[in-house]
Amino acid sequence: MSEKYLHEMIDDIEILIDEAKPARFNPGKVVIDRDVLITVIEELRKQIPGEVERSHKVMMNKDAILEDARIKAQNIVDQAAREAGELIDENEIVEMAKMRAKEMEEAALNHANDVIHNANEEAEQVRYGALQYTCDIMEDVQDYITKVKEGQRSLFDQLLSTLDSDIESISTNYEEIRQQLDGASRTKVRTAEDFVSQEEE
DSSP states (O other), rough: OOHHHHHHHHHHHHHHHHEEOOOSSSSSSEEEEHHHHHHHHHHHHHHHHHHHHHHHHHTTTHHHHHHHHHHHHHHHHHHHHHHTTOOOOOOHHHHHHHOOOOOOOHHHHHHHHHHHHHHHHHHHHHHHHHHHHHHHHHHHHHHHHHHHHHHHHHHHHHHHHHHHHHHHHHHHHHHHHHHHHHHHHHHHOOOOHHHHHHHHO
């Protein structure tokens, strides 16, 4: 995964945040589609091993480098034998060719070791950098989601508190009305017979 691709995925996360709808009770907050955000993060996590795999391919070329060195050494032996011809004893040709081949093989082996060493260091740096970069991104996203969740929870708690207060007020009014109704039902109602009884007295 190239650095450019990393930036593109970061841009996708920023676009997701910018295009998110404002929270219902707090315009300063936004509501992000959790599934979409998780998809972006999972894609980022899947792509990281790709860069490490490409670095490993460099180390796998060790055998190819050594084989190439052996072929070159053999070619030197053959070439030396052809050039010497009948002027030099066959044993001397072989010894000279072996010495030259050994030198070439050692040089190729040293070169291969240097390439592998550099590849290991580069692969480790790339791997560490990619993991650290991804860790920082995921930490920022996690902090943002946590803040959004806490903001929504605070608004929800405020709403519940308001509803509880309203319910308590309604209950108080209800009890007062019931008490008034109970008092009225106990008051004696005067009838026509009551008035007649008072006149006779």
